[in-house]
Structures are given as structure tokens and as C-alpha cells.
Amino acid sequence: MSFRIGYRTLKTAVGAGLAVAIAQGFNLDFYGSAAIITVLCISVTRRDSLKVSWARVVACIIGMAISGILFELIGYQPWTLALIMLLFIPIVVMLQMNTGIATSSVIILHIYTVGEISTALIINELLLIVVGVGVALLMNLYMPSSDQALRTYHKDIEEHFKTILHELSVYLRHGESEWDGKEIYETVDLLQKGKNLALKNIQNHILRYEDQYYYYFKMREKQFDILERLMPYVSRIHHTVEQSETVANFLDELSKSVSPANRVPYFLERIHLMRKGFEEMPLPKTREEFEVRSSLAYIMHELEEYLHIKDRLWNQADKKKL
Known part of the structure; x- marks a missing residue:
């Protein structure tokens, strides 16, 4: 099998590096997650990329809302995290936004790791989403002509x-x-x-x-x-x-x-x-x-x-x- 680098692989690599660079430039915590979001949002077609990106943004906001409320009410414990997932996953599946589960899980784990919900943390996570999704959409502007x-x-x-x-x-x-x-x-x-x-x-x-x-x-x-x-x-x-x-x-x-x-x-x-x-x-x-x-x-x-x-x-x- 021959080794080759396709255009999508190249876009993913460049996008991941660019997302991390921007996130670091803004001094965001968990800046590596911007690359993960970018990689997940780069799709085969432009229309699919928009659809996936929208699903991930909405799912992340829902995930932050549910986890922020339950962690503060019940406590930052592993079983609370399990309860959050039990509620969160069926909701995004019902909204047909399954593609946002992986990205949202990363954001929820950030909140669990920090151990408290704050305005600064919410802004940090929203900026990570914006950077990751934005870079992915930028990378997907180029599609080879068919x-x-x-x-x-x-x-x-x-x-x-x-x-x-x-x-x-x-x-x-x-x-x-x-x-x-x-x-x-x-x-x-x-x-x-x-x-x-x-x-x-x-x-x-x-x-x-x-x-x-x-x-x-x-x-x-x-x-x-x-x-x-x-x-x-x-x-x-x-x-x-x-x-x-x-x-x-x-x-x-x-x-x-x-x-x-x-x-x-x-x-x-x-x-x-x-x-x-x-x-x-x-x-x-x-x-x-x-x-x-x-x-x-x-x-x-x-x-x-x-x-x-x-x-x-x-x-x-x-x-x-x-």
C-alpha cells in the first residue's frame, strides 16, 4: 500500500495546528481542545461541515448548561458526571444532533476538571468552540473541483x-x-x-x-x-x-x-x-x-x-x- 497525503488530511493537519495557535494566542485554558473540535468538524462536503458544526455548537451549549447546573447542585463527583451523560445524550439524540456528543463531552470534562462553574470558564469554553468550529469552516472553504x-x-x-x-x-x-x-x-x-x-x-x-x-x-x-x-x-x-x-x-x-x-x-x-x-x-x-x-x-x-x-x-x- 502506497503512502500518500490527501487534501482532507492536509486540511485537517493545518486546521488543527491553526486552531491551537489561535487558542494559545488568546491564552485560553485547554487550548488543545480547539484542535479536537476542528478535526471533528472537518467534513467531506461544505454543506455537511455546516450541519456538523451547527450540531456541535448547540450540543456544547446544552452540555454546558446541564453540567453546570448538576455539578453545582449535586457536586463534582464521578457519579454526577454519569448522571449528566444519562440526561445529556438522550436530549441531543432527540434533537438529532448526535455528532455533537463527542465535542460536548470534552467541554463537560473541562468543567469537571476545574471543579467550579464561572463566567470566565464559560467564556473560555465558548471561545474554544468558536475557534475550533471557525477554523474547520475556514478549512472547508477549499474543496477540489469535480x-x-x-x-x-x-x-x-x-x-x-x-x-x-x-x-x-x-x-x-x-x-x-x-x-x-x-x-x-x-x-x-x-x-x-x-x-x-x-x-x-x-x-x-x-x-x-x-x-x-x-x-x-x-x-x-x-x-x-x-x-x-x-x-x-x-x-x-x-x-x-x-x-x-x-x-x-x-x-x-x-x-x-x-x-x-x-x-x-x-x-x-x-x-x-x-x-x-x-x-x-x-x-x-x-x-x-x-x-x-x-x-x-x-x-x-x-x-x-x-x-x-x-x-x-x-x-x-x-x-x-x-
């Missing part, structure tokens, strides 16, 4: 879609194919990774709750489900008919047009004309031809839905490029 990786996933998925559509057209045209289907499994992986990264990218923007890449991966995921449904119907067509060539040509053209551009209206019109043309053709003469034409009709129906998915999400994304 744009290059998202563009790569976007490009790779489109290339895989082109290959899949083309290979389906080859099978319809010849009734066989040497394609090993590896793009199917790779596309599943690419879609999952791309969508996860797009969601993480959204979490790194405080006020943004949607993203053009998220819409893109969502669209392709739904379209891929349709391609998977098509495959059993395509694979059972071993006897080619006139309509097979027409649908194969359509798939081939569709494969060459997989891109961010919205050509849905053109291809929907093509399907409409194909269906109209098929209806005007003579009825099938054999059972085999009837089954092939039924499968082709189903394939056209699914391809129409494939196109409608892009059209719907195109509008949903407020005409952002997909």
Missing part, C-alpha cells in the same frame, strides 16, 4: 451508449453479433459513480440543490433501464424481416446522435413515420414473422419511451444542457 471527473464520466457514458445502440442494430440486421457485452457492466458502474460524484458536488454548494450533471446521470440511468429491457427482445430475433432493417438503421442513427444536443423531436417523428409505414405493410405470412414483428413493435415502443425520458428531464432541468 468538474473534470464529471466530464469524464459524461463522455465515457455517452461512448458506452453509442456502442450498445450500435451493437443492438448489428444484431437486428444480421441475427447475430460477436459483441461481448462488457459495456453493459461498465455502464452500470459509470452511472453509479457519476451520480454519487454529482450528489457530492451538490453538497459542496451551500445554496445549490440541483446540478446539470445530476440530471444527466439520472436521465441516462432511466434510459439504460430501457436498453436493458430491450436486450432480451433483440436477442430472440433470429429471423430478419424487412422491418428489422428499418429498426436497425434507426438504432444505428440513434447511436451516432448520443450527445448533449436535444434531437428528441426528430427521432420521435422518425418513430411515428416508421410505425405508420409498418401498419401499411402486408400482414405477416408466418408465425415466425408475426413474432419477429411483434418484438420489433415492442422495441419501437421502448425506444419511444427512451426518447421521452430525455425530453422530460430536459424540461425538468430548465433546458440546461444534458
